Amino acid sequence: MIKNGFVYDPANKIDGDQMDIFIEGSKVVDSLHEPEWILDAAGMVVMPGGVDIHAHIAGSKVNSGRAMRPEDHEGHAYPRTSFTRSGTGRSIPTTFITGYLFSQMGYTTVIEAASPPLKSRHTHEELDDTPMIDKAFLTLLGNNWIVARLLRDGSMEEGSAFTAWVLNAVKGYGIKIVNPGGLIAWGWGKNVSSIDDRVPLFDITPREILVGLMMINRILGMPHTIHVHTNNLGRPGNYQTTIETIKAFDPYGSSSPSIHITHCQFNSYAGDSWATIRSGAEEVAREVNSREWLTIDIGQLAFTATTTMTADGPFQYALYELTGAKWLNADVESETSAGIVPVIYRKKNLVNAVQWSIGLELALLVKDPWRVFMTTDHPNAAPLTYYPTVLAWLMSNEYREKTMSGKFNKRAKRRSLLPSIDREYTLQEAAVITRAATARALNLTSKGHLGVGADADVAVYDMNPRETNFSKEHGMVRKAFRRAKYVVKGGDIVVINGEVVKEVYGRTLWVNSLTPQRKELAEQIVASEFEKHYSIRPSNYVVQEDYLKKPMEIRAGEF
Amino acid sequence: MSRTIHEDVPCPFCGCLCDDIQVTVEDNAIKEVRRSCSISKSKFLNYTQDRLDMPMVRKNGSFVQTSLDQALDRAADILAASRYPLMYGWSSTCNEAQRVGIELAELLGGAIDNTTTVCHGPSLLAVQGLGSPQATLGDISTKADLVIYWGCNPMHSHPRHLSRYTVFSKGYFFKRREDRKMVVIDVRETPTARAADLFIKIQPNRDFELLSALRMAVRDEEMDVDSVAGVPIELVEELADIMVNASYGVLFYGLGLTMTAAKSANVDSAILLVRDLNARTKFSIIPMRGHYNVTGCNEVMTWQTGYPFAVDFSLGYPRYNPGETSVIDLLSRGEGDAMLVVAADPVSSFPLEAVKRIMKMPLITIDVRPTPTTYRSEVVIPSAITGIEAEGTAYRMDGVIFKMKKLVDPPPALRSDQQVLLDLKRKVEERIG
Numbered sequence: 001m002i003k004n005g006f007v008y009d010p011a012n013k014i015d016g017d018q019m020d021i022f023i024e025g026s027k028v029v030d031s032l033h034e035p036e037w038i039l040d041a042a043g044m045v046v047m048p049g050g051v052d053i054h055a056h057i058a059g060s061k062v063n064s065g066r067a068m069r070p071e072d073h074e075g076h077a078y079p080r081t082s083f084t085r086s087g088t089g090r091s092i093p094t095t096f097i098t099g100y101l102f103s104q105m106g107y108t109t110v111i112e113a114a115s116p117p118l119k120s121r122h123t124h125e126e127l128d129d130t131p132m133i134d135k136a137f138l139t140l141l142g143n144n145w146i147v148a149r150l151l152r153d154g155s156m157e158e159g160s161a162f163t164a165w166v167l168n169a170v171k172g173y174g175i176k177i178v179n180p181g182g183l184i185a186w187g188w189g190k191n192v193s194s195i196d197d198r199v200p201l202f203d204i205t206p207r208e209i210l211v212g213l214m215m216i217n218r219i220l221g222m223p224h225t226i227h228v229h230t231n232n233l234g235r236p237g238n239y240q241t242t243i244e245t246i247k248a249f250d251p252y253g254s255s256s257p258s259i260h261i262t263h264c265q266f267n268s269y270a271g272d273s274w275a276t277i278r279s280g281a282e283e284v285a286r287e288v289n290s291r292e293w294l295t296i297d298i299g300q301l302a303f304t305a306t307t308t309m310t311a312d313g314p315f316q317y318a319l320y321e322l323t324g325a326k327w328l329n330a331d332v333e334s335e336t337s338a339g340i341v342p343v344i345y346r347k348k349n350l351v352n353a354v355q356w357s358i359g360l361e362l363a364l365l366v367k368d369p370w371r372v373f374m375t376t377d378h379p380n381a382a383p384l385t386y387y388p389t390v391l392a393w394l395m396s397n398e399y400r401e402k403t404m405s406g407k408f409n410k411r412a413k414r415r416s417l418l419p420s421i422d423r424e425y426t427l428q429e430a431a432v433i434t435r436a437a438t439a440r441a442l443n444l445t446s447k448g449h450l451g452v453g454a455d456a457d458v459a460v461y462d463m464n465p466r467e468t469n470f471s472k473e474h475g476m477v478r479k480a481f482r483r484a485k486y487v488v489k490g491g492d493i494v495v496i497n498g499e500v501v502k503e504v505y506g507r508t509l510w511v512n513s514l515t516p517q518r519k520e521l522a523e524q525i526v527a528s529e530f531e532k533h534y535s536i537r538p539s540n541y542v543v544q545e546d547y548l549k550k551p552m553e554i555r556a557g558e559f
Numbered sequence: 560m561s562r563t564i565h566e567d568v569p570c571p572f573c574g575c576l577c578d579d580i581q582v583t584v585e586d587n588a589i590k591e592v593r594r595s596c597s598i599s600k601s602k603f604l605n606y607t608q609d610r611l612d613m614p615m616v617r618k619n620g621s622f623v624q625t626s627l628d629q630a631l632d633r634a635a636d637i638l639a640a641s642r643y644p645l646m647y648g649w650s651s652t653c654n655e656a657q658r659v660g661i662e663l664a665e666l667l668g669g670a671i672d673n674t675t676t677v678c679h680g681p682s683l684l685a686v687q688g689l690g691s692p693q694a695t696l697g698d699i700s701t702k703a704d705l706v707i708y709w710g711c712n713p714m715h716s717h718p719r720h721l722s723r724y725t726v727f728s729k730g731y732f733f734k735r736r737e738d739r740k741m742v743v744i745d746v747r748e749t750p751t752a753r754a755a756d757l758f759i760k761i762q763p764n765r766d767f768e769l770l771s772a773l774r775m776a777v778r779d780e781e782m783d784v785d786s787v788a789g790v791p792i793e794l795v796e797e798l799a800d801i802m803v804n805a806s807y808g809v810l811f812y813g814l815g816l817t818m819t820a821a822k823s824a825n826v827d828s829a830i831l832l833v834r835d836l837n838a839r840t841k842f843s844i845i846p847m848r849g850h851y852n853v854t855g856c857n858e859v860m861t862w863q864t865g866y867p868f869a870v871d872f873s874l875g876y877p878r879y880n881p882g883e884t885s886v887i888d889l890l891s892r893g894e895g896d897a898m899l900v901v902a903a904d905p906v907s908s909f910p911l912e913a914v915k916r917i918m919k920m921p922l923i924t925i926d927v928r929p930t931p932t933t934y935r936s937e938v939v940i941p942s943a944i945t946g947i948e949a950e951g952t953a954y955r956m957d958g959v960i961f962k963m964k965k966l967v968d969p970p971p972a973l974r975s976d977q978q979v980l981l982d983l984k985r986k987v988e989e990r991i992g
Contacts, residue, residue: 058862060958066861070687070879073865079875080665086876088865094877095862118695121960125654125952126862187702188807189841317837320690327834328690330958331843333697340690532731535697535724537567540578540961547962 001032002458002488005041006465008428009048010436011449015428016465021046023456026491030452037493039486043464047431049108049457049489050387051448053438054227054262054297055378056309057098058112058126058137060119061330061338065092065309065379068328069342072307083503091306091379095129098384100500103132105387106459106484108506109439109447112137113227113262113377114178114311116332117144118536120170121543127508128549132494134447134457134506138227139167140311142177142209143184145202145334146529151212152204158525159212160219164556165522167220168514169542171551173442174224175217178311179231180206183337191314192231195244206231207248214249214258220513221557223443225257225295230267233315239280242267246287246294253293260441263299263377265359271415274351279358279416285365288372295441296366297373300359300390301352302382303403305344310380313337334533345382347403353412355381360393360400361416364423369432370440388481391434392474394425399474424471443559444509460486508548513556560586569963570599571651571946574848574956575717575724587967589947596718603947606967609928611941613972627940627972631979634899634923634938635986641897641921643873644669647886648903650850653951653963656976657852657859660901663984665872666991670895672886673856674849674903675868678814680881681823682846683857683867688823689830694809694843695957696724701731702841705805707742709829710766710815711847714750720847721754725809740801744769745815759798762789764820770828773799777835803839813847848956851946855954890916900924901976906932925979942976943969951977
């Protein structure tokens with residue numbers, strides 16, 4: 001039982017009411033006669049456990065990042081204890097540490113943002129070694145050769161069947177699209193630069209890939225929309241590509257979400273060069289505000305050293321050319337690519353200062369907090385440990401102004417609207433963008449809220465909402481969100497006073513959309529197409545469910 | 560009589576991890592193997608030969624057979640009493656076993672290292688400094704019209720590499736051998752060199768100079784010499800042209816680069832060459848990893864500790880400093896007071912200084928056959944062969960992952976490496992409290 005806290009459960013319209021939360025086993029219940037334990041949350045904030053919709057925490061590309069950055073681990077070592085494992089890492093922590101860090105911040109569910117199907121067994125191995133959280137991953141399909149051919153040839157039935165087969169084979173949660181078409185081109189060192197470019201080899205456009213996969217996503221009844229990293233990421237002027245991408249979905253919009261655009265900050269640049277870069281957040285936010293079927297997450301920057309890692313091979317190559325930093329590329333046959341480049345974001349740097357402004361602008365200009373989520377695209381824009389800092393920026397105009405003083409590039413202040421925005425997120429809105437809305441966007445019906453039947457994933461933060469001026473006490477806000485007072489995961493008390501006190505392992509969620517009819521059709525496609533494009537036998541491509549330590553199957557269409 | 564034909568069997572020998580092997584099993588014995596190279600066939604067909612069949616411990620200098628439980632007890636006693644145990648080997652077993660090994664090293668405050676330390680360690684050091692442009696092997700088969708093998712001899716070390724993944728493979732675009740160009744650079748004319756369209760014979764230990772010269776040529780810089788590393792300058796420039804004009808090139812390399820004079824500087828230079836080439840065309844570089852799961856060991860160690868090999872846990876957290884924390888250097892400095900070897904034979908392969916130190920400490924070996932290392936051990940624990948008698952996960956040289964199959968039951972006294980190590984870990988935990 002969590003007693004007497006100020007509960008913020010936006011999904012159930014509870015906005016700071018002082019009330020008790022009852023837990024039995026691993027679920028939230030109505031009441032209890034004799035609670036086995038009582039956590040005294042008097043004077044504190046109680047929220048559902050955080051649900052992170054997009055972070056790079058497990059898999060081939062993440063591990064290549066760790067491998068190529070021993071210097072990022074130096075000085076960031078975590079000794080073992082009698083119940084926690086050791087590890088290292090600042091921007092790309094090792095798996096055990098990643099789990100502990102999330103848990104300390106009150107996060108209980110994390111979605112790995114991008115896994116190449118061919119290497120998904122690796123993603124599962126790392127997720128199985130990531131404690132404290134429930135997890136899932138999004139499956140990269142926007143540059144899959146077989147999918148591209150099926151889309152081009154217009155066969156929705158075959159496209160859906162094959163997509164379902166892949167998702168089932170790799171035990172993925174949803175469809176991820178990165179630089180649609182661009183990564184096919186990257187297989188020969190090229191890229192695409194607009195959603196109507198023709199992609200080499202397949203004579204298809206990014207627009208056709210996006211709309212096609214959105215339709216497949218609907219046909220399959222997937223719980224989450226397509227999750228899209230748009231073309232032209234990181235290029236001045238790219239806000240127009242983002243808007244074109246959004247408009248491509250206008251004919252298909254409905255009242256429920258159709259597309260999610262991720263780390264939108266990286267895709268909201270106006271201007272036409274690094275020297276003239278401006279924020280395009282206002283224009284993008286306007287499009288988001290007028291479309292109920294569109295959600296975004298911000299990908300907020302922090303001024304720190306970190307590691308960029310995305311499937312966007314050509315973008316990462318361009319970043320290497322720009323910065324001269326070390327560069328790793330990892331193409332995955334017939335599916336996707338990956339690129340890794342270390343970066344340092346500096347306040348005094350015009351571009352970085354504008355980038356920083358954009359993420360916050362997006363969150364502050366989009367009116368509906370249920371459609372704009374807080375992320376840092378960990379570790380791309382900032383390591384996960386900066387989540388509390390981002391919340392503090394959103395909740396405190398004073399903190400934003402403080403950040404925009406001193407070394408902050410003065411020209412940057414004229415390149416965005418941020419200095420003129422004084423909106424401050426309320427605690428309720430903070431709960432929405434870090435848990436309630438993300439759980440809803442993922443259709444994780446037992447997460448992100450504390451109603452009866454919810455998973456007993458709860459975070460208690462040591463802040464008194466009746467006595468705290470969140471705007472002025474931004475330092476305290478950061479500290480409180482960085483180390484939760486208590487965290488309960490699946491009914492177990494796992495964090496006390498910001499320290500992990502019990503190691504638990506969560507479940508790996510995956511979505512099964514492979515009906516028997518689809519399976520039959522897919523197997524025909526696999527029999528005729530797979531061997532042409534892969535160096536591995538299809539039977540070895542499939543990851544059996546019992547390979548995962550604690551799988552949880554969710555049936556598409558039933559959630 | 561029961562007869563099963565297993566299809567799509569991944570082979571537990573080399574970094575090719577061919578997964579199209581067909582194995583026929585009759586009455587729990589392997590009878591026939593198809594599609595494999597001769598080394599693979601030999602591993603599958605001879606799996607029962609020369610096996611260690613019972614655990615053994617030393618009593619008064621001689622080996623005495625014992626139960627698994629007693630052997631594990633003795634091993635746990637040794638490890639629990641040690642101050643700085645070293646755990647080595649790992650590349651020829653599965654990830655699941657490697658994970659237990661890492662946990663054990665962490666628990667005991669010891670050091671853990673794998674065969675990378677004598678093989679592609681310099682490659683990993685180079686990647687740490689520079690990154691690297693890589694691809695999976697299917698990309699090579701599909702796209703590569705230029706394949707370069709430098710300082711390696713896959714015809715011997717990775718026999719099906721050329722036919723499954725490179726110049727003899729039937730790729731999507733390049734179906735015939737003559738559609739692709741193969742270049743071999745080596746100090747002698749190997750069987751692989753004889754299959755090449757262009758063989759460049761290089762003076763031993765001069766790879767760094769040739770790589771540097773190629774980098775200059777790729778950048779159209781003039782070189783005022785007649786030859787580099789024994790290679791006429793015209794040939795250097797010709798090779799640079801071939802590389803720049805390829806639509807997709809790949810450089811495979813082996814110990815000819817990692818273990819000759821300039822070592823990791825060779826690999827630095829090779830990575831930089833391939834990186835430079837990416838400004839002009841598409842090029843990848845892939846190290847020819849030897850053991851079928853050395854890549855997996857690097858991956859597991861990296862995601863659990865942050866570092867791919869040579870990890871020390873003496874301070875309770877992972878520390879990495881090759882040259883200091885790598886096992887041969889530890890041994891050569893007289894460090895370590897107990898050693899656990901899994902699926903490796905360091906007494907055969909390590910330098911004498913290191914072996915002398917190993918001889919001075921109690922040695923526990925988990926392996927399938929007698930080796931000079933088992934002969935020197937205090938405790939020998941035979942185990943089931945991963946990929947034949949036990950399942951487990953392994954990573955190919957390009958990071959693609961396979962679940963190795965169990966085709967037959969192991970001999971009754973034998974357990975998988977993972978199971979042995981889990982039991983060992985439990986006994987160690989009981990002792991150290």
